[in-house]
Amino acid sequence: MDGLWIRAVAHRGAMLGAIWAALSAPDPEGLALGLVAVPAAVALSLRLLPARHPLILWRLALHLPRFLAGSVTGGVDVARRAFARKMPLDPGWIDVPPEPSGGLPGGARVALGGELSLMPGTLAAGCDGDRLLVHVLDRGGRFDASIPREAREIAAIIGHRRDRPQGGA
Amino acid sequence: MTAALGLALDAALCALILGVALAVVAGRGVFRAVVFFIVYGLLAAVAWVRLDAVNVALAEAAIGAGLTGVLLLAAHGRLRRAEAAQDLAHGMPWSAALAGGALAAALGWAWFEMPIPVEPGPELAEALPRAGVGNPVTAVLLNFRAWDTLLESIVLLAALIGVWMLAREGDWREPLGRPQHARPGGVMAGFGRVLPPVGLLVGVWLVWAGADHPGGAFQGGTVLAAVGLVAVLAGVIRPPWIGAPLWQGALVLGPAVFLLAGIAGAVLAGGFLTLPEGFAKPAIVTIEVALTVSIAVTLAFLVLGPPEAEGAG
Amino acid sequence: MADLATLLFTALGLVFFAAGTVGLIRFPDTFSRLHALTKADNLGLGFIALGVAFQAESWAQVARIALIWVLALLAAGAVAQLVARAALMRRGGA
Amino acid sequence: MAALSIYALTGAALVGLGFFGLLAARHLLRRVVAFNLIGSGLFLYFGAAATRGAAPDPVPQALIITGIVVALAASALAVALVVAQVRAAGRATLPEEEDAP
Numbered sequence: 055m056d057g058l059w060i061r062a063v064a065h066r067g068a069m070l071g072a073i074w075a076a077l078s079a080p081d082p083e084g085l086a087l088g089l090v091a092v093p094a095a096v097a098l099s100l101r102l103l104p105a106r107h108p109l110i111l112w113r114l115a116l117h118l119p120r121f122l123a124g125s126v127t128g129g130v131d132v133a134r135r136a137f138a139r140k141m142p143l144d145p146g147w148i149d150v151p152p153e154p155s156g157g158l159p160g161g162a163r164v165a166l167g168g169e170l171s172l173m174p175g176t177l178a179a180g181c182d183g184d185r186l187l188v189h190v191l192d193r194g195g196r197f198d199a200s201i202p203r204e205a206r207e208i209a210a211i212i213g214h215r216r217d218r219p220q221g222g223a
Numbered sequence: 224m225t226a227a228l229g230l231a232l233d234a235a236l237c238a239l240i241l242g243v244a245l246a247v248v249a250g251r252g253v254f255r256a257v258v259f260f261i262v263y264g265l266l267a268a269v270a271w272v273r274l275d276a277v278n279v280a281l282a283e284a285a286i287g288a289g290l291t292g293v294l295l296l297a298a299h300g301r302l303r304r305a306e307a308a309q310d311l312a313h314g315m316p317w318s319a320a321l322a323g324g325a326l327a328a329a330l331g332w333a334w335f336e337m338p339i340p341v342e343p344g345p346e347l348a349e350a351l352p353r354a355g356v357g358n359p360v361t362a363v364l365l366n367f368r369a370w371d372t373l374l375e376s377i378v379l380l381a382a383l384i385g386v387w388m389l390a391r392e393g394d395w396r397e398p399l400g401r402p403q404h405a406r407p408g409g410v411m412a413g414f415g416r417v418l419p420p421v422g423l424l425v426g427v428w429l430v431w432a433g434a435d436h437p438g439g440a441f442q443g444g445t446v447l448a449a450v451g452l453v454a455v456l457a458g459v460i461r462p463p464w465i466g467a468p469l470w471q472g473a474l475v476l477g478p479a480v481f482l483l484a485g486i487a488g489a490v491l492a493g494g495f496l497t498l499p500e501g502f503a504k505p506a507i508v509t510i511e512v513a514l515t516v517s518i519a520v521t522l523a524f525l526v527l528g529p530p531e532a533e534g535a536g
Numbered sequence: 537m538a539d540l541a542t543l544l545f546t547a548l549g550l551v552f553f554a555a556g557t558v559g560l561i562r563f564p565d566t567f568s569r570l571h572a573l574t575k576a577d578n579l580g581l582g583f584i585a586l587g588v589a590f591q592a593e594s595w596a597q598v599a600r601i602a603l604i605w606v607l608a609l610l611a612a613g614a615v616a617q618l619v620a621r622a623a624l625m626r627r628g629g630a
Numbered sequence: 631m632a633a634l635s636i637y638a639l640t641g642a643a644l645v646g647l648g649f650f651g652l653l654a655a656r657h658l659l660r661r662v663v664a665f666n667l668i669g670s671g672l673f674l675y676f677g678a679a680a681t682r683g684a685a686p687d688p689v690p691q692a693l694i695i696t697g698i699v700v701a702l703a704a705s706a707l708a709v710a711l712v713v714a715q716v717r718a719a720g721r722a723t724l725p726e727e728e729d730a731p
Contacts, residue, residue, distance in 0.1 A: 070420055076603050077428040079596030084431060091427045099420035102459050125609075129579025132572050133555030136562060145568045160408025161417075167410065168613025171620075172578060177571050179620035180410055189567040189620065233633045237640040244644055244667055248651030253659050260663050267670055274637060274677050275686045282695045283670075286702050291666065294702070298659055298709045302722050310657035319653030327646025330675060334638045337679065347688065359688035360695070368692060375696050382703035386710045410621065414614040421607070441695055518699075525706035528713070 062105030063096060070095045107159065107212040114211050121169060128174040135191065146193045150186045150201055158209060166208045170201065233273060240266045253302075253310050257295045264288025277437035278360040281429070285445040286522075293452060294526045301401070355503025357435035364439065365507045365514075369496045373485065376478045376514060379521045383474070387465055390529035398462045400527030405458035415457020422450035430515045434504075440511045444518030451523040462527055470520060477517025481510050538590040545587030552580030566623045574616040581608055638678035644671025656723045658712040662705055669701045 071092045078084030135141055158166065163186070167178030170188060175195050179187040190197060243266060246259040264287040271280035312319075347359065347367070354362035364372050405411040426446035433439030454460045463470045484506055485496040492499040498506045559572025585605045592598045648671055651664030673694045680690035716722050 066420070070424060073421060073603060074424050074428070076596060076599035077424065078431070079599070080594060084428075087427070087431055091424055094427075095420040095423045098423055102419060102454065103416040125575070126579060126582075128575040129552055129555075132559060132575045133552055133579075136555045136559035136572055136576065141562060143563065143568060145563075145565060161413045163408070164410050164413030164614070164617070167617045168610070171574055171613050171616040172609070174575075175571075177567060177574070177620055178617050179567070179624050180617055187621075187624065189571075191568060191571050230633055230636075233636050237636050240640055241643055241647070244647050247667060248647050248654065248660075248664055253657050256660050256663050260666065263667070263670075267674065270637060270640075270674065271677065273633075274681050276677055276681075276691050276694070279673075279677060279691050279694050279698070282698045286698050287666075287670065291702055291705055294706055294709055295659065295663065298713060301713060302659060302716055310655065310660055312654045312656060316650075316654045319650050322653060323646040323648075323650030325646075326649050327642045330642035330645055331639050334635065334642065334675070334679075360692050363688050363692035364695070368689065371693070371696060375700060378700055379703050382707045385707045389710045389714045410614055410617040414610075417610070439695075441699055522699075522702065525703060528706070528710055 058105050058108055059100075061108055062100065065109050065111060066096045066099050067092060070099065103161065107162075107214060110211055110213055113207075117207050117211060120207075121172075124169075124174065125172040128172055131174040132191070143191055144193045145189065145191055148188050148190050148193065148197060150188050158205065158214060159212075162208050162212055162214065166205055169204060169208070173200070173204070176201070236266065236270055236273065240270060249311070251311070254299055256310075257292070257299055260295065261288050261292035264292065278358070278433075278439065278442070281437055281442040282445070285442055285449070289449060290445060290452075290522060290526055293449075297401075297526075297528075353500050353503065355498065355507050356433075358433055358437065358439065360437075361433050361439045361507070361511075364441075365510055366498055366503060369481070369485070369498075369510075372514075373478065373481045373496065376481060376517060379518070379525075380474060380478065383521055383525055386525060387529055390465075390531070394530045394532045396464050396466070397530040397532050398464055399524055399530050400455065400462055401531050402533050403456055403458050405456065407458070411457045412459060415453050415459045419450045419454050422446060422453070426450060426515075426519070430511060433511070434508070440514045440518055444515045445522060447515065447519035448522035448526070451519070452526060455523075455527065462524075465530060473516050473520040474524075475517065477510075477514035480513035484510055541590045542587045545583045545590070547587075549580045549583030549585075549587060552576045552583060556580060567620055570616055570620055570623075574612050578609060578612050581605060634678045634681055638675050641671045641673070641675030641678060644668070644674060647671070658715065658722050658724070659709070662708045662712065665708070666701060666705060669697065673697055 071088065074088040074092050074095075075085065078088060135143060163181060167180065167186065170176045170178045175191045176197060177189040177191075179189060181187060186201075188197070188201065240263065243259050243263045247256050247263060250256055250259060264283060267287060268280045268284035271277070271283055347363075350367065351357075351359055351362060354366045356362050356365070405415070426443045428443075429438040429446055430440055430443030431438075433443065451460075455462050484498070488497040488499065489495040553576070556572050556576030559576060560569050563569045563572055582605055585601050589598045589601045592601065645668050648664045648667030648669075651667060652661055655661045655664055676690055677694055680687045680694075712722065
C-alpha cells in the first residue's frame with residue numbers, strides 16, 4: 055500500500071506539475087508558486103481519489119496514440135454519415151457482456167465509457183448493474199472485438215488483472 | 224479588408240446574441256429559457272473579447288454563463304412540479320412590448336447624443352506604474368477604487384445571509400443545499416474526482432496571473448467555487464452546515480483583511496484604503512488572496528442555496 | 537507558412553463543427569445525435585486548436601492550447617454519458 | 631467606432647428585450663432570467679461606451695466585473711425567494727396573476 059501511495063504521489067505530482075508548468079511557464083515567479091499550488095492539488099487529488107490502483111504510465115503513453123487515432127476516425131466516421139445523402143445509420147443498443155468491463159473499478163469504467171463515446175460508432179450511457187450500456191450508430195458494425203479490447207487496455211493501464219475475480223463494485 | 228471583416232464578425236455576433244436573447248424571453252418553456260440564457264452568456268463573453276475587455280470576458284463566462292447557469296438549472300429542477308400552466312402571458316402583451324421598445328430606443332438615442340471622452344482618464348495612465356500591479360483592471364479593483372470592491376465583498380455576504388434566512392427552522396443544522404445523490408462509481412462521481420485538482424490549479428493561476436494579465440480574484444474565485452460545486456454535485460464531498468467555524472472564517476477573511484489593510488493605510492499612509500507606494504504590491508497580493516478565498520466560498524454557498532433536509536418538498 | 541497552416545486547420549475544424557451540427561439536425565434520435573455532437577465537435581475543436589497553435593509565440597502557449605483541448609475531451613466524454621443516461625432514464629429504458 | 635455602435639445598440643436592444651421579458655413572463659424563474667438579461671445589456675452598453683476613447687478605459691471594466699458578481703448574488707437571493715414562494719404557495723407565479731384569463 056505504501057509503495058502504491060508513493061507511486062501515486064509521484065505520478066499525480068508529475069501530471070499536475072506539467073499542467074502548472076504549461077499555465078505559468080516562462081515566468082519564474084509563477085513556476086515558484088507551483089511549489090505551493092501543485093502539492094495542494096496533489097493532496098486534493100489523493101483525498102478525492104485515494105490511490106487504490108497503480109497507474110502504469112508507459113502503458114498509458116502507449117495507449118494515447120491509439121486513442122487519438124480512434125477519436126479522429128470516430129469524428130470522420132460520424133461526419134461522413136452526417137453529410138451522406140442517404141445516411142447509413144442503423145442505430146440501436148448492443149449488449150456488452152459484463153465480462154470485459156464488469157470487473158473494472160468504477161472510475162476506470164467511467165473512463166472506458168468516455169473513451170468509447172469518442173471512438174467510432176459507440177456511445178456509452180452508463181451501466182446497468184454490471185452491464186455497460188452501449189449505443190451504436192450502426193448495428194451491423196463489428197464491436198464484439200473492439201469493446202473488449204478497449205476494456206482490456208484500460209484494465210492494463212491501472213494494472214488490473216482480470217483473472218482475479220472481483221465483486222460487482 | 225480586415226476592418227470590414229471585423230465589422231462583419233461584430234454584426235454577425237450581435238445578431239446571434241439578439242436572436243438568442245429573443246429565444247430567452249419569448250421561447251416556450253422555462254427550461255428552454257434557462258438553456259438559451261447560458262448560451263447567451265457564452266456569446267456575451269465573446270463580445271467582451273471583441274471589445275478588448277478580456278477581464279470582463281472571463282468574468283462573464285465563469286459567472287454569467289457558468290455559475291448563474293448552474294443556479295438556474297438547479298432551481299428549474301426543483302420547481303419542475305410547480306411549473307405554471309402557462310409561463311408566458313397570453314397572446315402578445317403589447318404594453319410590455321411597447322415599454323421594452325421605448326426603453327431600447329431611449330438608450331439608442333442616448334448613445335448618439337453622449338459626448339465622446341477625448342481620452343480615458345489620463346490620471347490613470349500616470350498612476351498605473353505606482354499601483355503595484357500591471358493589469359489596469361486589477362489596479363482599479365484593488366487600489367484606486369478599492370472602496371467599491373470592499374463594499375462589494377460585504378454585499379456578497381449580505382446576499383448570502385439573505386439566502387440563509389430562507390432556510391426552515393428544522394433544517395438549520397443540515398448541510399447547505401439539497402442532498403445530492405450521485406451514484407457511487409457513476410459518471411458524475413468519476414468526473415467529480417478527477418476534475419477538482421486541475422480546477423484548483425487553474426483557479427490559483429487565474430488569481431496569480433491577474434496581477435499583470437487578464438484574471439484576478441473574481442475570476443479565479445469563481446473557478447474555485449465551481450470546483451467545489453462539481454465535487455458537491457458529484458457527491459464526493461459534503462457541504463458544511465451554516466455554523467461550521469472554519470467556513471465562517473473563510474467567508475469573512477476577505478472583507479476582514481481588506482478592512483485591516485484600509486485601516487493600516489489610514490494610520491501609515493495618506494488615508495483609509497490608501498496603499499503606501501512601496502507596499503502596494505505585497506498589500507494587493509495579501510488582499511487578493513484573502514478576497515479570493517472569501518469570494519470562492521461565498522459564491523459556492525450562494526449557488527448551493529439554503530440548507531435543506533432530506534425529502535423536503 | 538504558419539498562416540497557411542492556421543487557415544487550413546481552422547477551416548478543417550469548421551467542417552467538422554458543421555458536420556456535428558448537420559448530424560444534430562438530421563440524425564433520427566437523441567442518442568444518434570449525441571454521437572454526432574460528441575465526436576465531430578471534438579475533432580473540430582482539435583483542428584481549430586491545432587490551427588491556432590501555429591500562431592502561438594511560445595511552447596507554453598502551445599501547451600496551454602493543448603490543455604484546453606484535453607479538458608474539453610474529458611468534459612465531452614463525461615457529458616455524453618450523462619446526457620445519454622438521462623435520456624435513457626426519461627425513456628424508462630434502464 | 632461603427633463596431634462600438636453595433637455593440638452599444640445591441641446592449642440597448644437587450645435591455646429592451648429583458649424589460650419586455652420581465653413584464654411578459656408569468657413564471658418567476660423566467661423573470662429572474664429576464665432581469666439578468668437587462669443587467670447584461672446594460673453592461674454591454676456601458677462597456678462599449680468605455681471603449682470610445684483612445685484606449686479601453688479600465689475603470690468601467692472593473693465596475694462591470696463588480697456588477698456581474700453582484701448580479702449573481704442578487705440572482706441567488708431571488709431564486710431562493712422563488713423556491714420559498716413555491717414551497718409556501720405551491721405555484722411559481724404571483725397570486726394576482728393566478729386568475730387572469
